[in-house]
Amino acid sequence: MMPIKEDILRDLNYGDMLCTPGWDVEFAVGTTYSLDLRSLLIVPYSLGMFGDLSGQVKQSSLFILESIRRSTEHFVVFCQRGGIHMPKETQAYYPLLEDAIVEVQDRKNHLSSFHPKLWVIRERNSEDGCQRLKVVIMSKNLVIDNNLDVVVNITGKINTSNSHNTKKHKPLHDFLERLSTYTTGQKRKQILQLAEDLYHVKAFEVDESRFEPEGYEFLPFFYGEQMNSNVRYPEDFQGTSVMTISPFIQTSELNKINKRVRKNGERVLVTRSDYVTQEVFDLYKEGGSIWCMNDQMVNNNIAKIDLHAKSYMVVNPLKESGIFLYLGSANATGAAFCKNSEILLRLKLKRGQHVFDKFKSEFLQLNDEDESLVYEQLLETVDTASDNEYSELEKWIRKLLTANFKASVANGKVDSMYDVNVKVKFKKGDYKITISPLLAPSLEMRLEEDMTFRNMPTHKLSEFYLLKADDGIKPVNEVIKIPTKGIPKDRNDEIFRSIVDTKEKFYNYISFMLCDDPEMFAMELSLATEQLDKTSTDGRQRKMPLRIYEQMLKLAASHPERLTDLDDVMRIVKDKSFTKEFLGLFETVRPIIPKLKQLL
Structure with a gap:
C-alpha cells in the first residue's frame, strides 16, 4: 500500500498502473465516481502501447486519435451518472470515447452513489503468451487533482485448465457480473470473461512484502449489499486498536468502528479538519489522536493538497487474530457502507513488532520527535464543522437524473445537417435547468419535456450533453450521456475527417501510425518541419510521401500485419483529394503484404 500525491508525494500515473512493461493489455474494466474526459485519455494513451512519452507528444491531436483508435475496444469505464465533469475545453474527439463510458445509478435511491475505484485488467506476456489478471484498488477518481490517495496493485496468473479459489474470488467475480448488466454486446461478454478468469487464478500476489501471501479479501458493496459473506462491516472493522483514514466521516460510524x-x-x-465535530473530537480525546493535513498543504498558492485516501488498520478484530489493512473507496460514513457501491481490499500484515505504530508513522510521515511536515495533530475543533449532505439543488439534480432521458436523430431541413430531439418526463422545480449538446453549446436551451436541437453537422453529434443549473449559491455543471438513436454510422469517420482535414495532417497521421517510436517521430517531425518551412510548398509535398513510402517498406519487412490498419484510414478519407498520391504508394506495397505474413 502506498500513499500517492501528484507531483509532490508521488505521481499516480495511470499509465504505469494499466500498462506493465513486457505485457499487452487485452481488456480492462475500470470504475470511478467522477470522471474527467481529459483524464480519461490517460487510458487510451496507456492501452495504445506507446511507452513513456513527453507532454508534447500526448497533446498532439494525431497521437490522441491513434490512441483512441487502438484502444476503445479494449476497455470500459463505469462512473456515477452525472459524475462526468464539464471539460474546460470541448474537443472534437470526445464522442469517440462514448462506447467506453457507462454511467451507473441506483434508480431506487437517487442519493446513493456509485463510488468504487477499481481496475481489473487481463494482460498477456509479449514473449511467452501467458495471461494474468491485474487488480488495482485505490481511492482516487479518474480526475486531475492534487489530493493524497492510496493504491494497491495485485497480480495473479491465469490457468484456464484449472479452477482455483472460487470462494475467495467470488465477491469480485459477482461484482463484475453485476457491472456487466449495465452493458450489452461485446463489452458485456468481455466483462463476463474477466469475471470467469478470476476463478482460474490460484492466488494474487501483493506488490509489497509486508503482507501475508494469500492473506487478501475482496470487499465489494453494491448499493448497500455486502458481497463478501466472510468479512462483514462493522464487526470485522472493530479491533483492539484502530486507525481510520477517511476524509469524510460520521460520528455514528466512528463509534461502531x-x-x-x-x-x-x-x-x-x-x-479533514472541516468534518471534525465536537462529538468526533470527544471520541478521540482520551487514548486517541486526530490528524489533519496542515495549513501549508491545504492552503497555498501553488498546489493545494487535501486528504482523499480511505484506509482502515484493525488490530485483532473480534473473530480473528492479526493486523488487517483495508483500503479502497469507502469513507467512514453510513452512506458508504449501507447505501453506496464501494470496493475495499483487505490485506493481512505479517507479524512483527510495533506494526501498528510503524504504519502510523509511515502514513503520517512522522520523524523521531513525532512531528510531521504534512500533517498536524488536531487539538481543538474548528469553529463550524461541515457535513456530508448534498445541497437542495444537488438533490434535485440527482432525482432528475433518474428520469428516462432519450434522444433521436433525424435529417434536418438543411443538407448534411441533423436535428436531435430529446425527451424526458420530470417534475419541474424552482431551478432553471439548461441543456445543450456537448459539442454545440451555442444551442443551449431550457430543459423541457420535449426539445429539438436543429441543424447539427454529423461530426458534432454525440450522446454527451451538458446540463447546467444554478441556485444562486453553487452552480451545478455536469455532462450526462443520453441514449441517442439514429446517429449516422459514419459519425466517427466524420469526426476523423474534421480533425485530419489537410494533406499535411494526413501524412503526419499516417507517418505516426507507421512509426515504432512516437517520441523519436515527434523529434524528427519537428526538425523536418523546420527544414521544410525553408523550402517551397511543392518541395514539402514531394518529400513527405517519400518519407511515408520508406516507412511502409520498413514495416512491410518487419511487421506487415500493422499495414492492414491503413485500410480503415483509407476507407475513411478515400474521397479526399489530398489522399490520391498516398493511395498510389499504398497500392504498390499492398500486394506483397500477404506474402510477407507467410514468411514471418
Missing part, C-alpha cells in the same frame, strides 16, 4: 478499543488500545483518526 471504535467499539472494541479499550484503554490499552489506540484509536487514530486521519481526516
Whole structure:
C-alpha cells in the first residue's frame, strides 16, 4: 500500500498502473465516481502501447486519435451518472470515447452513489503468451487533482485448465457480473470473461512484502449489499486498536468502528479538519489522536493538497487474530457502507513488532520527535464543522437524473445537417435547468419535456450533453450521456475527417501510425518541419510521401500485419483529394503484404 500525491508525494500515473512493461493489455474494466474526459485519455494513451512519452507528444491531436483508435475496444469505464465533469475545453474527439463510458445509478435511491475505484485488467506476456489478471484498488477518481490517495496493485496468473479459489474470488467475480448488466454486446461478454478468469487464478500476489501471501479479501458493496459473506462491516472493522483514514466521516460510524478499543488500545483518526465535530473530537480525546493535513498543504498558492485516501488498520478484530489493512473507496460514513457501491481490499500484515505504530508513522510521515511536515495533530475543533449532505439543488439534480432521458436523430431541413430531439418526463422545480449538446453549446436551451436541437453537422453529434443549473449559491455543471438513436454510422469517420482535414495532417497521421517510436517521430517531425518551412510548398509535398513510402517498406519487412490498419484510414478519407498520391504508394506495397505474413 502506498500513499500517492501528484507531483509532490508521488505521481499516480495511470499509465504505469494499466500498462506493465513486457505485457499487452487485452481488456480492462475500470470504475470511478467522477470522471474527467481529459483524464480519461490517460487510458487510451496507456492501452495504445506507446511507452513513456513527453507532454508534447500526448497533446498532439494525431497521437490522441491513434490512441483512441487502438484502444476503445479494449476497455470500459463505469462512473456515477452525472459524475462526468464539464471539460474546460470541448474537443472534437470526445464522442469517440462514448462506447467506453457507462454511467451507473441506483434508480431506487437517487442519493446513493456509485463510488468504487477499481481496475481489473487481463494482460498477456509479449514473449511467452501467458495471461494474468491485474487488480488495482485505490481511492482516487479518474480526475486531475492534487489530493493524497492510496493504491494497491495485485497480480495473479491465469490457468484456464484449472479452477482455483472460487470462494475467495467470488465477491469480485459477482461484482463484475453485476457491472456487466449495465452493458450489452461485446463489452458485456468481455466483462463476463474477466469475471470467469478470476476463478482460474490460484492466488494474487501483493506488490509489497509486508503482507501475508494469500492473506487478501475482496470487499465489494453494491448499493448497500455486502458481497463478501466472510468479512462483514462493522464487526470485522472493530479491533483492539484502530486507525481510520477517511476524509469524510460520521460520528455514528466512528463509534461502531471504535467499539472494541479499550484503554490499552489506540484509536487514530486521519481526516479533514472541516468534518471534525465536537462529538468526533470527544471520541478521540482520551487514548486517541486526530490528524489533519496542515495549513501549508491545504492552503497555498501553488498546489493545494487535501486528504482523499480511505484506509482502515484493525488490530485483532473480534473473530480473528492479526493486523488487517483495508483500503479502497469507502469513507467512514453510513452512506458508504449501507447505501453506496464501494470496493475495499483487505490485506493481512505479517507479524512483527510495533506494526501498528510503524504504519502510523509511515502514513503520517512522522520523524523521531513525532512531528510531521504534512500533517498536524488536531487539538481543538474548528469553529463550524461541515457535513456530508448534498445541497437542495444537488438533490434535485440527482432525482432528475433518474428520469428516462432519450434522444433521436433525424435529417434536418438543411443538407448534411441533423436535428436531435430529446425527451424526458420530470417534475419541474424552482431551478432553471439548461441543456445543450456537448459539442454545440451555442444551442443551449431550457430543459423541457420535449426539445429539438436543429441543424447539427454529423461530426458534432454525440450522446454527451451538458446540463447546467444554478441556485444562486453553487452552480451545478455536469455532462450526462443520453441514449441517442439514429446517429449516422459514419459519425466517427466524420469526426476523423474534421480533425485530419489537410494533406499535411494526413501524412503526419499516417507517418505516426507507421512509426515504432512516437517520441523519436515527434523529434524528427519537428526538425523536418523546420527544414521544410525553408523550402517551397511543392518541395514539402514531394518529400513527405517519400518519407511515408520508406516507412511502409520498413514495416512491410518487419511487421506487415500493422499495414492492414491503413485500410480503415483509407476507407475513411478515400474521397479526399489530398489522399490520391498516398493511395498510389499504398497500392504498390499492398500486394506483397500477404506474402510477407507467410514468411514471418
